[in-house]
Every structure is written in C-alpha cells, then in structure tokens.
Amino acid sequence: MNKHPTRILILADLEGSSACWSYVASSFLTDEWARACLGMSQDVSSVVSALFDAGVASITIKDFHRTGYNLFADLIDARARIVSGYRQGPVPGVGNPANAQAVMFLGMHAASGSDGFLAHTLTSRIARLTVNARLLAEVELFAASLAPWGIRPIFFSGCPVACEQATAVIEHLDCFPIDKSSGPQSFDASAWRSALAQAAVKALSNSNAKPYQPVGPMEVSVTLREGKAAAVRLAHRWNFELAGEHIRLKADQMDQLYKSLIKLCYLTPLTENMLPLALMASNLRGRFGIMWARRRLRQLGCLS
Numbered sequence: 043m044n045k046h047p048t049r050i051l052i053l054a055d056l057e058g059s060s061a062c063w064s065y066v067a068s069s070f071l072t073d074e075w076a077r078a079c080l081g082m083s084q085d086v087s088s089v090v091s092a093l094f095d096a097g098v099a100s101i102t103i104k105d106f107h108r109t110g111y112n113l114f115a116d117l118i119d120a121r122a123r124i125v126s127g128y129r130q131g132p133v134p135g136v137g138n139p140a141n142a143q144a145v146m147f148l149g150m151h152a153a154s155g156s157d158g159f160l161a162h163t164l165t166s167r168i169a170r171l172t173v174n175a176r177l178l179a180e181v182e183l184f185a186a187s188l189a190p191w192g193i194r195p196i197f198f199s200g201c202p203v204a205c206e207q208a209t210a211v212i213e214h215l216d217c218f219p220i221d222k223s224s225g226p227q228s229f230d231a232s233a234w235r236s237a238l239a240q241a242a243v244k245a246l247s248n249s250n251a252k253p254y255q256p257v258g259p260m261e262v263s264v265t266l267r268e269g270k271a272a273a274v275r276l277a278h279r280w281n282f283e284l285a286g287e288h289i290r291l292k293a294d295q296m297d298q299l300y301k302s303l304i305k306l307c308y309l310t311p312l313t314e315n316m317l318p319l320a321l322m323a324s325n326l327r328g329r330f331g332i333m334w335a336r337r338r339l340r341q342l343g344c345l346s
Contacts, residue, residue, distance in 0.1 A: 046096075046097065046098075046247060047143035047144040047194070047196070047246060048097065048098055048099040048100065048143065049098075049100040049101075049141050049142050049144075050093060050098050050100070050101050050102070050143070050144055050146060051101075051104065051136075051142035051145045051146070051188070052086065052089070052090070052101060052102070052103045052104065052145070052146045052147075052148055053104050053106050053145060053146070053147050053148070053184055054082065054085075054103055054104065054105055054106060054107070054112075054148045055106050055107050055149040055150050055151060055180075055200075056068055056078055056082050056107035056108070056112055056149055057107075057149065057150070057200075057201075058148070058150045058151050058159070058200035058204060058220055059078065059081050059085050059149035060081045060082075060085050060220065060231040060235060061077050061078045061081020061082065061226075061231065062078040062081065062149075062160075063222060063225065063226045065160060068108070070108055070109065070331055071331060071334060071335075073338060073342065075335065076335035076338045076339050076342075076344075077342075077344060078112075079112045079113070079114065080114065080339060080344060080345060081231065082112055082113065082149055083113050083114040083117045083118060084117065084235060085148060085235055085238065086103060086113060086118055086148060087117050087118045087119065088235040088236065088238060088239040089148060089238060089239050089242045090103070090119050090122045091119055092239035092240065092242060092243050093239075093243060094122075095243075096243045096246060098246070100123075100141060101119075101121070101122040101123070102122070102123045102124075102125060102139070102141070102142060103118070103122055103123065103124045104125045104135070104136050105124065105126050105127075106135065107149075109127070109324065109327055109328030109331055110127040110135075110325070111127060111328030111329055111331055111332040112332065112335075113126065113332075114336065114345075125137060126325070126328065126329075126332075127321070127325035127328050127329075128321055128324065128325065129321070130317055133187045133188060133191075134187065134300060134301060134304055136188075139188055139191055139193060140191055142191070143192075143193065144193060144194045144196045144246075144248075144251070145185065145188055145196070146197040147181055147184070147197065147200070147208075148199050148238075148242075149199065149200065150179075150181055150198060150199065150200035150208070151180070151200055151201065151204050152179060152200065152203040152207055153171065153177040153178055153180070153204075153207055154168045154170055154171045154177070154178075155169065155170035155172070155177050155265075156207065158200075158201045158204050159201040159203070159204075159222050161203065161204075163177075163178055163179060163180055163183075164180060164183075164303055164304075164307045164308075165307045167266055167267055167268065168264060168265070169266060169267045170263075170264075170265040171262070171263070171264050171265070171303075172263045173261070173262050173299070174260060174261055175261075177207065178262075179208060179211075181195070181198060181204075181207075181208045181212065182211055182212070182256070182296060183297075183299070183300040184300075185212060185253075185254035186255060186256060186295070186296030186297050186300065187297040187300050188253070188254075189255045190297070192253055193253060194248075194251045194252060194253055195212050195215055195251060195254055196215070196216060196245045196246070196248040196251045197216045197217075197218070197241070197242050197245035197248070198212075198216070198217045199217070199219070199220065199241075199242075200219070201219065201220060201221070202219045205217040205218075205219045211254075211256070213251070213252070214248060214250035214251040214252070216244070216245040216248050218237070218238050218241040218242070220234065220238075254296075255295075255296075256295075256296050259292065259294055260291075260294070260296070260299055261290070261292060262291035262292065262299060263288045263289070264288065264289040264290075264303075264306065265287065265288050265289075266287075266289070270287035273288065277289050279311070280302075280305055282302075282306070289306065291303075291306075
C-alpha cells in the first residue's frame with residue numbers, strides 16, 4: 043500500500059478562487075483585486091491547515107497569478123513556505139521543486155478559446171491555443187514541467203470547465219469545482235473552503251496519479267486577440283512559423299513547449315538576455331502591489 047505524500051507543492055491562481063468574480067477582480071491594483079487576494083489567501087490557508095492536520099510534513103505554495111504576489115502570508119500557517127514572484131528555473135516561474143512529491147492546483151482557470159470563467163492560457167492576449175488540434179490549459183504546462191522531478195499531480199480546483207479540461211488529459215486527477223454561474227451573492231465561501239480542504243486531504247490517498255509526461259510530437263497553433271499584425275511581429279521576433287494569422291510551434295515535449303510559450307507571451311530578446319534583472323523588476327512591482335492591497339483592505343475595513 044502506497045504511503046500518502048508528505049511533501050506537497052501547491053500552485054495557486056486567483057481566477058478560480060472564492061473571491062474573484064470578474065475580470066476587474068483579477069486585475070492589478072483594483073479594490074476588487076485586493077478583496078480577491080484576501081479570498082485567495084483564505085482558500086489556501088484552509089487547504090494548508092487541513093493538510094498539516096492530516097500529517098503532511100512540508101508544504102510549498104507557489105503564487106502563480108499575474109505578478110506572483112497575491113497572498114497575505116500572515117493568514118497562512120507559518121510552517122508553509124510561500125514562493126512569491128517568479129524564478130528563472132530550473133522550472134520556469136517555480137524555481138527548484140525537488141523536495142515535492144505531489145502537486146495540488148488551487149484556483150485555476152480554463153484554457154484560452156473555451157467558455158470557462160475568465161478562461162485564458164498564460165495571458166489573455168492569446169485568443170486560442172491548441173496542441174494537436176485541442177485546447178491547451180495551463181495545468182498541462184505546469185504539471186509537465188514538474189514531471190522530470192517525479193512530482194505527481196493529484197488535485198485540481200477551478201471552474202467546472204477547467205476541471206473538465208484538466209481531467210480529460212491528466213489521468214486520475216482529483217478535482218473540486220467552484221461554480222460561479224450564480225454570482226457571489228448566493229455563494230457561501232466559508233462552506234466551500236471547508237469542502238475544498240476536505241477534498242484536498244482526500245486527494246492525499248490518490249495513489250493512481252502519475253507524473254504528467256505527454257508524448258509528442260506536438261503541433262501547436264497560437265491565435266492572438268490583437269490579430270494578424272501582432273502575430274507577424276511576434277513570429278518575426280522569435281523566428282516562429284506563421285500560417286495566416288496563426289503562429290505555429292512544434293515541440294517533442296510539453297515542458298519544451300512551455301519555454302517557447304514563455305518567450306512568445308512575456309519576453310523580448312532584450313529581456314531574455316537580461317532575465318535576472320527583468321525578474322527582479324517584476325518582483326519589486328509585485329511586492330509593491332501586495333503592500334498596496336493590504337493597505338487598501340485596511341482602509342475598507344476588510345483586514346485588521
């Protein structure tokens with residue numbers, strides 16, 4: 043009988059959290075975003091406390107929304123390690139995950155081109171992203187980049203569409219949905235968080251999940267919201283193939299594709315050559331943002 047994993051990595055996003063109900067709430071430096079950060083922190087806190095109570099020894103939380111600074115660390119069990127901002131590698135964004143045995147995805151969203159809540163893949167600039175003619179969700183990119191370390195994806199939470207997409211490609215993944223179709227007025231966040239935490243603890247018994255390593259080759263098509271002119275510009279920048287208004291990529295492995303998409307979505311040749319400095323600047327912006335959010339919530343009477 044397999045033992046439960048005792049070292050857990052949590053990748054946390056905002057769109058699928060309990061207090062994000064609009065695009066404005068996912069946007070940087072808005073009152074709604076500050077409240078969403080509070081809700082996201084409470085969601086993560088509920089799961090972390092339940093996992094520690096269940097015997098998990100080590101929890102690392104990677105904040106994976108926008109700047110990577112959306113969590114109020116003082117609301118989360120101090121035994122957990124929070125990784126804010128982004129790291130260059132070895133896993134892009136995450137850094138070194140070598141200690142983890144399993145990964146849980148909290149607050150995730152559906153893929154670009156689908157009808158999930160605030161659906162997008164990496165950036166809302168992408169209107170549609172397909173791999174071998176099917177939509178690609180972020181969870182695949184993240185799970186595949188963790189596979190070389192033997193890290194198993196065991197739990198996922200997001201809107202129902204996001205859950206359907208995740209379980210369609212990652213076998214034996216436990217899911218817990220958040221239904222935002224009725225709006226926040228009828229949503230019981232406390233009850234939902236309690237059920238989320240219980241589902242996460244139950245997923246510790248998920249011994250069937252394996253590291254996610256999809257087999258290539260992968261034919262990728264990226265369609266940008268800004269249209270053909272933007273596609274031409276980015277394809278030329280990175281010497282990618284262009285077919286009409288679609289950027290074409292090829293990859294043998296999903297983690298290889300992830301690195302190409304990071305270049306396409308976030309970098310220029312200049313920032314790629316100065317990546318440590320660019321990450322430092324981005325992380326400073328994120329620190330400023332979460333400080334602003336804390337101060338704003340205090341002004342609104344939402345945080346002591």
